[in-house]
Amino acid sequence: MVSFRRSEQNAGSTYQYQNLTSQNEFRLIKLLPGVGDRLDCELHHYILGTDRCPQYRAISYTWGDDAARQALHLPGNVVIRVRKNLKNALRSIRDAQSSCWLWIDAICINQTSDREKGHQVRLMADIYGGANVVLAWLQSAGENTDVAKAFRFVQAAANFDDTEHSVYNYCQSKLHAHGEDLGADWRSVLKLCRLRYWSRKWIIQELVLARTVVLQLGTSPLPMADFEIFCGQLNANRDVEGYLDVRNGAVWKSVLASAAARLALQRSEGRGGDPRSSNLHDLVVRYQNNECRRPCDHVYALYSLVGLHRTHLTIEYEDSDVKRLVDILRFVQLHERLQPSKMLGLTRLLLSLFHTRPEEFLQDPHKRGIAQSLNLVVPVSTLGSVELQQESAEAVASRRSVGVLSPTPTFEFDTSRRPSLFVSEGAEEDAVGRQDMMYFGIVDTDICGLAACRLQNGDVMWRFRGTKYAFAVRYLPGESAQIVGRAHLFTDVDLDNVRHREHEVSLDLATLLKLNLLAVSSARDRKSDSDMGATFEQLQAMLRDVKVVGRGRYNVFVLVTSMLILCLFIVILIEYRT
Incomplete structure (x- = not known):
């Protein structure tokens, strides 16, 4: 055989x-x-x-x-x-x-x-x-969860009566008329909602665009319409104290928070209009945690959910990563009019989803040339004018804790334009050691810092939202300005939540990536973050690989030891960051 x-x-x-x-x-x-x-x-x-x-x-x-x-x-x-x-x-x-x-x-x-x-x-x-029907096959390789019990519970609750409270009425009838505990039922639904199927990115458009959907695992089918009714009633009463079954409240709220429930609710909401009315940049952000096999499918898998303007987006699996990024950013800028304040965040997210480091664009002349073909407008916060300060105890202490900043090129902008236009990139200056950094304050604020460049009174500090370092900028005669270096900032305030005077600058993608790279972290910080992140991933892998090889004390010992190691690592990580 x-x-x-x-x-x-x-x-x-x-x-x-x-x-x-x-x-x-x-x-x-x-x-x-x-x-x-x-x-x-x-x-x-x-x-x-x-x-x-x-x-x-x-x-x-x-x-x-x-x-x-x-x-x-x-x-x-x-x-x-x-x-x-x-x-x-x-x-x-x-x-x-x-x-x-x-x-x-x-x-x-x-x-x-x-x-x-x-x-x-x-x-x-x-x-x-x-x-005619989209059949959602819920089983994944190596997954043996039985959903028959969950299907029976959902279908019975959704069809118990023809009111908008059929799920509540069904649960109450089971609790009071028959005295049954619903814990096993709710846990079975939670298992259904945690199947790996729901984490897949391609299923979003497959289910949202379908006229009718049937869920199936093995020989058990469930009309998606019943699951939509079930989740819709939970969502409508999510803030009602004591709704359904108090004993299992945490479980049904976990059901409602699941990716499965979100998709069911999206199908219900889209039934009244065109489900393909969303903007691509919103979809990329909303579904960034869903999984796909190829990095570019983080965008392509959502293509059909975009409105009719999606025809302007090129879908080319043969393209390079930088060409693909340029096409997507050009699309959201020209055809979705994405606000400049969101452009840098979307760029970072796409780089992360595509598993691409900005350094790869900048080191390859061909890729850098493609990135330079796209001009983007992004906002910059002006923190205020620089005032050089006398050395203080705070400055002395700060010098010992700051990272060494690598040399920074000069970047020149034409400030007569609106937005300010990037003109050219100059040569790098020599690196400045920690002891030679200039101590400064920003006028009319509590912000002070150390600059890795030669500052002058009247220079200003620019900062991109969500970045770690500021740029020292010097305004020059003839309506131009020049970024002359980077600076560490010291403040107790979260600068992202403070309103500063903002203006917009226009620069090509390659320059934006380089400035963003300089503004996020120093070379030492990037290496340290990478090393710490790799160690943390190794620990996670170790915990995932802990297998039950016997019964009794051995398994408990392995689990407790692993958790203690993880807790110790988190404490060390927090201490390192602070």
Whole structure:
């Protein structure tokens, strides 16, 4: 039997995809009837939205990290390899007596062609919107949670009566009429909401754009409409003291705070209008914690939720990281009119999501050239005029605690323009040691600091929101200004929450990244933060890898020891930061 399975896996040549030849062309898989492990199917091309296109279901699921080794058999002794989780889903979906039409991204898109991926991503809104049903297969590889109990509870509560309080009425009937404890029911729903499926980024558009959704795990189905009613009633009464079951209040509030509930509520809210009315920059921020396999999909997976202006956004999987960042920032600046005050924050977030360091843009001449092609407008806070101070005990103490700032180039701006226009970058000055930094105060404030450059009375301090260091700026004759160096600031006030006079500067992306890099941390700080972060990740990994290898005291000892090590590390980290 084992040898038969191996020959079955190895039988057949790999399917060769035919190119899609028109703008709205896509593929559908026809899953043939049958029983047992072998899955037979056909793959056909159609024009989306035409009468010839059959009714189909779109499958929303998690891919998993295992290799695609499971065979789907096509006519002519040809196979398509898929992952185990998808094959399990297809076995549950397949009917023993009739065929069915499905759209499945891993099969219907040629995954070896980045060009085709970009083409199909642009059609996702119509593919999922045109599906008769979107079937959400909740199981992920290696996940064996049984949701049948949760499905029964949600469905019974949502359909208990035709009032807007059916969930409450159902819970009260169970509590009072039958004296049942609902703890197990609520915990089962919380397990449902914590399935890995809900953390996936692609499912957001797949579920929001669908006309109708059915949740399924194994042979248990649940109409998404029931889950929407369930979550909607929880949300409407989230502030009502003692709502539902006081004993399980913390659990149902955790249900409501979950990604699953947020998606259910978004589907409900979008039913009255066009769900594709959002701005891309809002979506990127809102769903930044959802996961995807490729970093660029943090944006591309949300494309179909953007309004009609999304057609101006280029989707190119073949692009470099810097080209992609430039295209996205240009899109939100020109077509979404993103406020300058949010531009720097979005830039940082995209760099983080794309796993890209600003240094990579600046060190590569080609990438730096692409970054210089985009001009952005960002706000700068003017903290006030500099006044040189006599040495004090505070200054002496501060010199021992500050980090050494690496040399800073000079940056010149034309202040006659509105916004002020970046003109040129000058040579770096020599580094200034901690003992040679100039002690200063800012007029009419309690802010003082140490500057790693030669300051003059009347210089001003600029600061980008959310950054650690300030820039010393000298205004020159002829309506120009020059950044002459960086400075440490000392104040008890959170400068991000203080209103300062703000003005806007226009500069290319490469210069913005360089200034932001200089303003966030020194070379020593970046190395220390990186080292501490790596150590913390190692500790997290160690805790995740603690396995139950026996019973009794050994497991307790391992868990307690690990927690003590983590607590000790956090204390050291806090002390280091302060």
